[in-house]
Amino acid sequence: MSQLGATVTPDGIRFAVWSSSARRLWVSIFDGNGARELDRLELKPEGEGVHALFVSGLADGTRYGFRADGDYAPERSLWFDPDKLLTDPYAVEIDRPYQFHWRLAAKRNEGADTAPLMPKAIARPLPKPLAVKPPLFRPGGLIYELNVRSFTKLHPDIPEAQRGTIAALAHPAVIEHLKRLGVSAVELMPITASIDERHLPPLGLSNAWGYNPITFMALDPRLAPGGLMELRGAVAALREAGIGTILDLVFNHTGESDRLGPTLSLRGLDTQAYYRHLPDGRLVNDTGTGNTVACDHPVVREMVLDTLRHFARFAGVDGFRFDLAPVLGRVDGAFEPDAPLLQVIARDPVLSDRVLIAEPWDIGPNGYQLGNFRPPYLEWNDRYRDDVRRFWRGDAGVVGALATRLAGSSDVFGRAGQPVSRAVNFIAAHDGMTLADLVAYERKHNTANGEQNRDGHNDNLSWNNGVEGETDDAAITKARFDDQCALLATLFASRGTIMVTAGDEFGRAQKGNNNAYAQDNAITWLDWARRDEALEQYVSSLSALRRAYPILSDTHFLTGEPAAESEIPDVLWLTETGAPLGDADWNDPRRHRLVMLLGDSRGGRLAVMVNGDRRQCVFTLPAREGFVWLSAIETQAVDLMRPLPGRSVNLMIERRATAPERVRDG
Template sequence: MTLGATITPEGIRFAVWSSSARRLWVSLFDDSGAREIDRLELKPEGEGVHALLVPGHGDGTRYGFRADGDYAPERGLWFDPDKLLTDPYAVEVDRRYQYHWRLAAKRNEGADTASLMPKAVARSLPEPVPAKPPLFQPGGLIYELNVRSFTKLHPDVPEAQRGTIAALAHPAIIEHLKRLGVSAVELMPVTASIDERHLPPLGLSNAWGYNPVTFMALDPHLAPGGLKELRDTVAELRKAGIGTILDLVFNHTGESDRLGPTLSLRGLDALAYYRHQPDGRLVNDTGTGNTVACDHPVAREMVLDTLRHFVRHAGVDGFRFDLAPVLGRVDGAFDPDAPLLGDIAGDPVLADRVLIAEPWDIGPNGYRLGNFRPPYLEWNDRYRDDVRRFWRGDAGAIGALATRLAGSSDVFGEEGRPTSRTVNFIAAHDGMTLADIVAYERKHNEANGEQNRDGHNDNLSWNNGAEGETDDEAIATARSSDQRALLAALFASRGTIMLTAGDEFGRTQKGNNNAYAQDNAITWLDWAGRDQALEQYTSSLAALRRAFPALAHTRFLTGEPADGSEIPDVAWLTETGVPLGESDWNDAGRHRLVMLLGDSEGERLAVMINGDRRQCVFTLPARDGFEWRPAIETQPVDLARPLPGRCVSFLIERRR
């Protein structure tokens, strides 16, 4: 079934689905969107579809829907014809959503909401982008970024363009991404969203966008040029060899809990679009107040149509799914073979796209790391936590570190699969920045207005310099070393890796680990004050990863020879150059090891890890006719000299 506003030679066909509404209308507005010029009742066409062909209207027409039926929130029924509703299939809205209490008023207790609501805009969609395989391949580098904060302060981007999707196509931005070896940018949500109702009274706004109203229409704030802006930017990035992944939120909407606003799905058919308890209460597996019923056939098709829309008309490489277990819940329980997950992976338009799951929600048995089927990649928070534990100095962390560096076979080696589906990361948008991990032992979310109660309490972070250290320069040096060590571990890890924008040059949020409500200098990247030495080091790590392909392989490290080689793909050594024995692995105080990688060309790369604060001389095994050389120009290494504490160093074995 074709839903939404379809422009034809005869006019516009408006169509919307509801299984429970008794009557539905389309409201048409003038070009400013301020005045309702007509209200036309839609006609039932069967199977819940209500539609009407309206002659005399075309591209640019502003509209919304209205629905009438029973009003009984305790039974999941919210019909109120005074609520103007956004088309779930809207491809454009004329302005941003702003919360107002009347949007959440009970029926007959609030005035008509048309003046408060953005209007959907009917658009003729461009011809589909020619089908091309995604540029991004597993094992590459994903660069997660918030569109607005990324360029808001960038001095080379024209001021009028800063903070928009178009800014990502600026030559200065593309050059930065290329220096880092970025395979694909992952854009945090760019669809139209609304602030949570508690934010406006605090003078705050949602800076992340994880509170959508509908799923296709872009946020006019981020994409003033609409779909064309996204399409053109994706094309420019592709010319530079960089793919685009969209972070999409299908698990909930900004209509929130029972006290939330009626904006779209709730007013059309809340019982169908949202999951409910047997007693009529909304299920809250997302922590936001509602949960989309992704096992309902109409909701499933809406998700699929959204994904196809962004592939066909914007040419994106793929998608990251926020709280992805919701997409796999059938009758409330997660099923890796859920219809929607299978439909996405098997769809002719979507089957070759990059698919990334955030494998947890807060519902029953909601932690599902490792439980998605191929081809889904998964955010690996066990990688994040185990690597942080090692560099924090936790006892007994060396075995977990090696497992994470080798691809996390304990998580993703199910059914004997030889390759990893991990997305390794040290820090992401949700949590402390890389720089803050080594500078703040505890979160500092006071600016969020919730008395520091929000956000995670267990950050596995540390304050480098807290032990009576008063030398500011020494503290800064120690923190810089720890950041370099964390970055080096990330770039030396098997599987896909993800870096959050700004972590390559020391961005800070002053300890705020839940900065979703900070559309200000807390989250805006400080390009003028960035740590350029750290940025250069990160670029060097990226160059090494490209030069030694074994680093980016997705095959688990096994200790067996690599393809076409007699050299084992990995050997785990002590700092003296001998294999780690059982007693070494079980030594809770051990914080040193060597990961000796081999590749199909017969070369070896030594990743020497000194997690101790004391310096140490490392010894590597020698081969006749070969010599060890520094693998990174900015990091000269001499085996005759001790390696500093808290560092990762790289040597590559080449023929003399």
């Protein structure tokens, strides 16, 4: 297929766009402010649905948009209207953010020209591609999910003009924080240009997360006023610090929404091709947002690939996280693990070594596909999230589930003899309660979203230590702190890749709001001035421990057998007395204690002692002649007769004893 988008040459610009059903297509050229339409030039068909025109004399920085004409019959998903200015699907930059206005969704002949309401695409020559470098991130590492705007909006060390932008990620204060936490890669929530859902402006709210894109390549000017080069610079600065960058991309739907939504780009060019439809012509809604991108269409598939290559080649990112990823694998509506798009991404010469992470669910038929993506795709593991929350909430009979999650979720990812876990384990993410709210609110508090608390999940597997939301009582504060520590220690002791959402390392809270997508305000902005530094230090210690002992981050499944050239089993599951857990123990609904005793190929051992009971308990670990157990975080000899407090996790390492330690241990 011919190159699409605006290609800048020394002699002018070639404009090209694809539509299989438009009768006529134009490019509108605007002045340098994007305010006045200077010319409207008709594109010429070039075959296979491509319409193009070379315009001499135009240069870098030209502002433009497309228009299309054809049948207007929304009941048949035809929305052609030349009064609707359309963003180029291949735009790499736009001149201002999108803002919802009812005229963008007006019927043909019922609204004026939308050009004054629309951002204009800016024609840019792409920079020289970066030299290909292997991703810094490797499975088993720590992913740090962050929202660019909320992460730095209140950061006191960042210049005010940079706060809330991608450039702020390159600031030394940010990089120092990430390095202190031992972050392997940041995962940036969507940074491409998005639009508010139509119900938000009347409520005085705006979309804070960005999961409502219009096109796939153009960055949001609010987040990246410096365009692609701003992202490129931040990625380079992070890489120099040893931190990779993963982009969270949304290919499953666009902000054009349902049949009442605005006409902004794909809808006005060729709705029938770009979106999936039911046999009666209605838009498929496997995403809960009103439309579903037809990722099985060859043109859409190529557009997705071109987008991924764009960010890999010109920004140097390590990889991608795919929102509602089953949509990318749906062929004729049904999910297929070997769908063409999923397979070609994994085999593409530019993309094959990139980190690929699937959010393995959508709301369509058979939309829950956890464990069903093929390697090398990693997957968000919500089974881990839920089972760990159940255990620490105090639910009965979940000690076996906890062990399975600690060991890498072989029941999910070990199918067909797979030897390694592809899990991305997490306790909390952007969607849902924060870690701090998880232990402070038994139920959601979403009234601020303007939907009478109807939005968001009702079952959060959360609990309330004390008076809901209150933190005045010292005992309540300590109980919540301890529960957060227990959850975090469980996460960092789990095999597989792990993920922490920005701010959870220092107690970020959202007042119980578990669906804060519409809160671009102090509810979601990280409060750096009031962060819990003790919790932050604890997370840094856990991360250092995980890096120091690869046995914790190893992604291979445990067997219970000795590793090669070792006599020590790779895992033993023990009771608090040091005895092997038997069937009666695993099936005891009252059991909330266990020990995961890990052994490595060099003969070393590490114990993860979990006391989910509210009562303290003395744990006994198997002794070896000439060795001593040390606190893994404090790295000092510990009296094993000292009780482990209730609702806590302790990690111990076994070291060869020095003479004084032998005396103390004897």
